[in-house]
Amino acid sequence: MAVTGVGAAASTSTVSRKTIAEDFDTFLTLLTTQLKNQNPLDPLDTDQFTQQLVQFTGVEQQLKTNDYLAAMMLSAQGAGNSQAVSYVGKIVTASGSKSELVDGRAAWTFAVAKPANVTISVRDEAGNVVFRKQGSVAQGESVFVWDGVGDDGRKKPDGSYSITVEGRDEEGSLVEVLTEMTGQVTGVDFTGSEPVLIVGNARVNLSGVLSVRAASAGGA
Known part of the structure; x- marks a missing residue:
């Protein structure tokens, strides 16, 4: 049986x-x-x-x-x-080229592998270049702060802006530039497979955050 x-x-x-x-x-x-x-x-x-x-x-x-x-x-x-x-209200630095112009101030962090002459272009949300600056930076991280005034001398409205950075060494050869963004977290989106931080109009994956600090430490 x-x-x-x-x-x-x-x-x-x-x-x-x-x-x-x-x-x-x-x-x-x-x-x-x-x-x-x-x-x-x-x-x-x-x-x-x-x-x-x-x-x-x-x-x-x-x-x-x-x-x-x-x-x-x-x-x-x-x-x-x-x-x-826990990041809401904090200032984060993350991989990316976007940052928020808030009260006439936007900041980006970028890094070069060796000393370089750089050309920094700031673009609005439509992709138009509104400000360009040239200068030289040492090897490692540098911080670029923009006061929101364009090449035309006019103050630009608060919002999301991006930068492109071109670096060249003394021989004129291109130098790799790693661009980052800094801003204040205003919200979090949980709809995806990974939490996404809302930094103004920009969106940053949690895994892309490189550093975080209190807003009282100096603002966005």
């Missing part, structure tokens, strides 16, 4: 742990009944019983493992969301 149907019931991924436990009790009850009423001339195949029991136990363990992994993912996501929320 063979036991059937139990393995099929446990193999579906939508069965809850409560249902698994109930099915396991039913399995044991059915097994006990079979042992009591088995035909002495055709006893229960112990190998088949062992295989079904191992299969059932494996499914139960897999469901528990899935529950643990889901709990760990939720915990990690919650920690990431809490971290992102």
Whole structure:
């Protein structure tokens, strides 16, 4: 006499742990009944019983493992969301070329691998160059601060601006420039797979944040 149907019931991924436990009790009850009423001339195949029991136990363990992994993912996501929320009101520096002009001040951080002569172009949201400046910088990080006054001598409205930086060494060869952005976090977007910080009109992935400081340390 063979036991059937139990393995099929446990193999579906939508069965809850409560249902698994109930099915396991039913399995044991059915097994006990079979042992009591088995035909002495055709006893229960112990190998088949062992295989079904191992299969059932494996499914139960897999469901528990899935529950643990889901709990760990939720915990990690919650920690990431809490971290992102803690940035609201702080000044962050992140990879990117955008920054916010607020009260006549916008700041960018960029880095060069060696001393270079640089040409910095500030562009508005439409891509138009509104300010250009040339100068020389040492190896490493430099901070460019713009007062919001364009090449035409007019003060530009607050908003999102971007920069492009071209660097050349003494021989005139191009030098790689890594551009960053600095601004105050005003909100967080959780709709994607990763929290996104809202810095004015710019959006910065949490993983792109390079540094964070209190707004009282000097403003955006």
